[in-house]
Amino acid sequence: MTTPSVLLAPGSLNPAFHACAVVPSHNHWRVVGDVVSGLRAQGIPVFVVDDGSMEPARSTLAALHDPTNGVTVRRLEPNQGKGAAVMEGIRLALAAGFTHVVQVDADGQHDQTAVPRLLALARRHPHALVTGRPVYDDSIPTGRAIGRWVTHVWVWIETLSLRIRDSMCGFRVYPLAPVAALTATGARIGRRMDFDTEIMVRLFWRGTPVAELPVRVTYPPDNTSNFDVLRDNVRISWMHTRLVFTMLARLPSILANRPPPLPSLDKPSHWAALGERGMARGLRICAAAYRLFGRRGCMAVLAPVVLYFYLTGTEQRRASHDFLTRAFAAKGMARAPGWRDGYRHFLSFAGRALDSFAAWTGGTKTGEVEPAEVDALRKAEASPRGALFIVAHLGNMDLSRALLDEETRRRLLVLVHTRHAENYNRLLRDFNPEAGVNTLQVTEVGPDTAIALKERVERGDWVVIAGDRTPVGGGGRVSRVPFLGEPAPFSQGPYILASLLECPVYLLFCRREAGRHRLYAERLTDRIDLPRGRRAEALDGCAAAFACSLERHALADPFQWYNFFDFWAPEGAGEP
Known part of the structure; x- marks a missing residue:
């Protein structure tokens, strides 16, 4: 796969608000069909990126491909990571002339009834990254909850701000122009579980404001997690180390480009x-x-x-x-x-x-x-x-x-x-x-x-x-x-x-x-x-x-x- 920094072309954006959805998936097949049909029921075109899934997920995802009805499935081979899958979906969205992408995970954790509210907030602030701020029930694993708290603290340090209260939620609306501009600089962005946090921090550094909307998140009993406790925690730790030193090196420009505060919701x-x-x-x-x-x-x-x-x-x-x-x-x-x-x-x-x-x-x-x-x-x-x-x-x-x-x-x-x-x-x-x-x-x-x-x-x-x-x-x-x-x-x-x-x-x-x-x-x-x-x-x-x-x-x-x-x-x- 060609690197996103080469494929993203900021000049191809339509100035009108035109949104689609990107659903990255690796071995999720039980509810992905419901996720896609729910998005299509709201009139949202969908790009599903199969990130090297094995059977039965591979066949289930392939069967969803129906471009005439607004569903495009693109397969990556071999597995390249969640970040790479999302960036592939963003590349497809840019090529199709969309201005915004709704990122929705394929495992059914996110409350899809919140999609219209996310998009409404994105229309109100078209230059902002609009993200869900998870409201969890008791199904969240304890280790995951502790890890999220640690990341929250590091993000506050890296952005010198408390405006980003949750950088790990994979339920968000990207404005494609700032994303294209960021990737055109050749910035190295994590391609796996470090992606969601790193791209948000780097966009914030470049002046992209962040608006947050509380959304309900649950962990289904039969949920298949792609989070590798050892490898992904090492990646995330290295990402925070990299971001802190980058922040210190670029402090004047980061402070000069601080985005204006935006409301998380009315x-x-x-x-x-x-x-x-x-x-x-x-x-x-x-x-x-x-x-x-x-x-x-x-x-x-x-x-x-x-x-x-x-x-x-x-x-x-x-x-x-x-x-x-x-x-x-x-x-x-x-x-x-x-x-x-x-x-x-x-x-x-x-x-x-x-x-x-x-x-x-x-x-x-x-x-x-x-x-x-x-x-x-x-x-x-x-x-x-x-x-x-x-x-x-x-x-x-x-x-x-x-x-x-x-x-x-x-x-x-x-x-x-x-x-x-x-x-x-x-x-x-x-x-x-x-x-x-x-x-x-x-x-x-x-x-x-x-x-x-x-x-x-x-x-x-x-x-x-x-x-x-x-x-x-x-x-x-x-x-x-x-x-x-x-x-x-x-x-x-x-x-x-x-x-x-x-x-x-x-x-x-x-x-x-x-x-x-x-x-x-x-x-x-x-x-x-x-x-x-x-x-x-x-x-x-x-x-x-x-x-x-x-x-x-x-x-x-x-x-x-x-x-x-x-x-x-x-x-x-x-x-x-």
Whole structure:
């Protein structure tokens, strides 16, 4: 095969956006037909490059060749490596006049429903390399996960930037003009498993921006991996060594050509659009560290992990800074929050999760939570009738629930959006099935749910709902009331529900103070009435009262408020 640097001709590109797909394959045959048909169903021409496959993959791939229907199969003999296969596909795409190539692996790991979103982002930024940022499930091999982390760190060093958060994903859209220009220089690019990372770094050096889109990736049970643990790890290590020394030698030009930052995707305007970050495997590591080293030792173990999420969580980091800026100003502090404050905010959130985990798994004593202002709670306990408790993502109410005696805990019914922390809740249930008792998954409270909740309240149960999250389904059911100096949207849902339940309403907070947690309760009202003609006014008044209490507790320790999204964003600015 002729080297790509000779075959790629940058002058042959069509200036219009014209994309095809390249599917490199070596001995993958079980699902490659589905991958190709899925791409063709979206109207995307496909180049399949058979990289020296053996039977039965060879025959399966050859049978896919159907140029009249948009599928071209090219065979390389002998096997030359994934990078060489992708470059052969790019050469074919250039010769056919395409401007962009979607690289899709043949083993079915990638969620092909994300292809339209990748292409939409590429159309918006036609000069950028648009790459998937994998969101893995538990099927990823542990060794592969560790290796990816090592490569991430080296790429940050080689690019002197944190903009590339995953350089190893083989699910991406290449702009062919920059690729052609790069290969025309004769640059040596890895031809095997070192290809994906090296070409991305080298394109970044030459000014090609990178846009990332989260995509779901799974490792099928019968997946055939072409990754040679010894040889490919040596290749990747040598690649990083080569890139670091090249970066040092070309530092002035690399800095001069730094590409402008691009968004990884449209910023979600709703908290429910922010997926959980991390995997159950990481939580299990934390569990082991807690058992071995205790809270302080476990926090030391978590510190670099939290730093990674702080550095890479652009939107969460921005939201933290925005909130802390408002809180510092409201407290009359003369300085603005810096990166250390933001990191401390993230660490506090990690500590909150750790404390909850410890409580549910028997690592925390009942006296960890002390009563501070609980007269209202005592009245609720003495009443045979139930109540509605409104809580916030402040401090650690989950720890309070974990430490309740069994009888009191079963009196609670917590309305939660559990899929927002699915791995964490699943891990808790693995260690203690009681962690999932008396929680109800909700997005909207319909008539049937409201009737069931009313029956629970009449039996003396307590319904617990968060008051600092806007409705998951949108719909505008919010009150914009003052919070830290500016109107913010607070859900009307808790107060509408309270009016339907016809029960007392309490506010409940639990903050960590001097190494212990203290519980605060206050009675909001005996009953919420929503009179005709004054419904909106009544709802606004309830939301304002909750916001006032929340502000008081948030200012007591701003680092214990854990809403890492733009809380003041206009409601309805985008779909969740």
